[in-house]
Amino acid sequence: MLIREAVADDWRRIWPIWHRIVAAAETYAWDPDTSQEAARALWMGPAKRVYVAEDPGGAVVGSAYLTPNYGGPAAAVAGAGFMVDPDQGGRGIGRALAEHVLAAARAAGYRAMVFNAVVETNPAVKLWTSLGFRIIGTVPEAFEHPRHGRVGLHIMYKSLH
Template sequence: MLIREAVPGDWPRIWPFWQRIVAAGETYAWDRDTSEEDARSLWMNPAKRVYVAENDGAVVASAYLTPNYGGPAARVANAGFMVDPDLAGRGTGRALAEHVLAAARAEGYRGMVFNAVVETNPAVRLWTSLGFTILGTVPDAFDHPRHGRVGLHIMHRAL
């Protein structure tokens, strides 16, 4: 697997799984009907460093890295990750996460925060295995299509 910085031409290969994941409404607190134009602005924003994971030339996952806060707190990172659901469970998410954590450390970030991790998201196990802790949970904050109202974790890891 090759992990590299994304280029604008990668978006058409990210969009199909991005749209599928967000439309499912199970893991991201974004509008399930987000248009492709708005999705591209959210994900490929120039303020973010965006990565893709390729397997045999196909883009199978993507992540972004960005400051979570501004000003004197700008050394705390935030990131988002999406793996093509058809390829989940093959280590792609872990490899991409390890790459982004290393990139954040190299860029001088002191920590990483996830602001809204749906508590039923299987990725919670990945994040805790990579050293993230749950700082708190906002109860009943997310309307999950299968589980009803569930909490959103705020997670942190020092770098």
């Protein structure tokens, strides 16, 4: 698997994954009806370094972004987002993207990474904790999950130094 920085033309290959995941309304606190244009602005905005994971045949199987989570005096705290093609789960793509983005964050001088809204039923919580993230708070019943009803949103943190 190759992980590389995305180029503008990669959006057409990221969008089907993005749309499928967000439309399912199980793991992201974004509107399931987000248009492709709005989604592109959310995922590939100018403050974000975007990455894609490609399988050996060149198909995009996942994507991630790295961005400052805060600004000004708190700009040394990174934020990130990750999506893996649901048909490709269990192949280590999410872990590979996470390790790549964590290394890029350290290299860019970030001192920590925070996830602001991790749906508590998201299977990725197990991945994040295995990589050293801690749950530092949970907003109770903040997310309307289509199968589980009201569930919490975790705030997760990892020091990078």
